[in-house]
Amino acid sequence: MNIQSATYIGSFVDLEKCPKADKPEYAFIGRSNVGKSSLINMLTNKKNLAKTSGHPGKTQTINYFLINESWNLVDLPGYGFAKVSVQQREKWEKMIENYIRKRKNLICLFVLVDSRLTPQKNDLDFVNQLGEWQIPFTVIFTKTDKNTQSETAKNIKAFMEEMKSRWEFLPPYFQTSIVKKSGRDEILELMEEYNIRFGAIA
Numbered sequence: 780m781n782i783q784s785a786t787y788i789g790s791f792v793d794l795e796k797c798p799k800a801d802k803p804e805y806a807f808i809g810r811s812n813v814g815k816s817s818l819i820n821m822l823t824n825k826k827n828l829a830k831t832s833g834h835p836g837k838t839q840t841i842n843y844f845l846i847n848e849s850w851n852l853v854d855l856p857g858y859g860f861a862k863v864s865v866q867q868r869e870k871w872e873k874m875i876e877n878y879i880r881k882r883k884n885l886i887c888l889f890v891l892v893d894s895r896l897t898p899q900k901n902d903l904d905f906v907n908q909l910g911e912w913q914i915p916f917t918v919i920f921t922k923t924d925k926n927t928q929s930e931t932a933k934n935i936k937a938f939m940e941e942m943k944s945r946w947e948f949l950p951p952y953f954q955t956s957i958v959k960k961s962g963r964d965e966i967l968e969l970m971e972e973y974n975i976r977f978g979a980i981a
């Protein structure tokens with residue numbers, strides 16, 4: 780799919796204030812610093828559309844980007860960020876939960892997992908929670924340029940095995956690197972397929 784236009788729409792702190800739920804929507808979630816905002820920039824071919832940072836906790840709101848005038852990409856704050864107060868973290872968690880569970884036009888949630896790491900408890904807890912809430916999701920293993928292919932493959936296998944021990948069906952997954960610019964076509968292809976299925980002019 781060609782990305783002809785990608786525009787920042789706005790940042791929102793609760794679901795009620797988000798743009799009208801009338802377009803197919805895809806959101807990115809995952810631990811702070813895993814590469815959510817960077818991935819949005821890679822997908823849209825724009826360097827600074829979503830703000831990125833070497834320090835975790837950069838994205839703190841629900842950020843909307845309108846693509847090809849017809850569907851939305853949504854950048855969410857990360858989970859597992861230690862350097863905020865308990866109250867602030869609870870506020871974020873509530874905001875994210877509300878968005879994920881109630882957003883009617885959210886077609887697929889992409890859960891980003893750092894491919895350099897062995898399975899982490901907070902990622903597994905998060906995907907298990909999604910399973911319980913019956914939220915459709917896809918996993919994206921990020922930063923694959925940082926490790927050897929065999930090390931990356933080992934971590935991915937271990938993560939999927941952990942999921943398999945709990946769930947009968949495994950979600951699809953992708954591998955990405957913003958350095959190698961890999962994974963872009965596959966993810967956009969999936970979105971295009973969904974856009975057609977859900978009635979958007981992509």
Ligand SMILES: Nc1nc2c(ncn2[C@@H]2O[C@H](COP(=O)(O)OP(=O)(O)OP(=O)(O)O)[C@@H](O)[C@H]2O)c(=O)[nH]1
Pocket residue numbers: 809810811812813814815816817818830831832833834835836837838839855856857858921922923924925955956957958
């Ligand atoms: N080598 C490499 N670095 C990456 C990749 N993706 C992201 N990064 C780096 O990881 C850091 C965090 O990226 P962000 O996109 O800001 O991460 P985020 O998940 O949006 O973080 P929060 O908004 O804090 O939750 C930045 O320094 C990026 O340059 C990748 O594929 N490869």
Ligand SMILES: [Mg+2]
Pocket residue numbers: 815816817830831837838854855
């Ligand atoms: Mg971010």
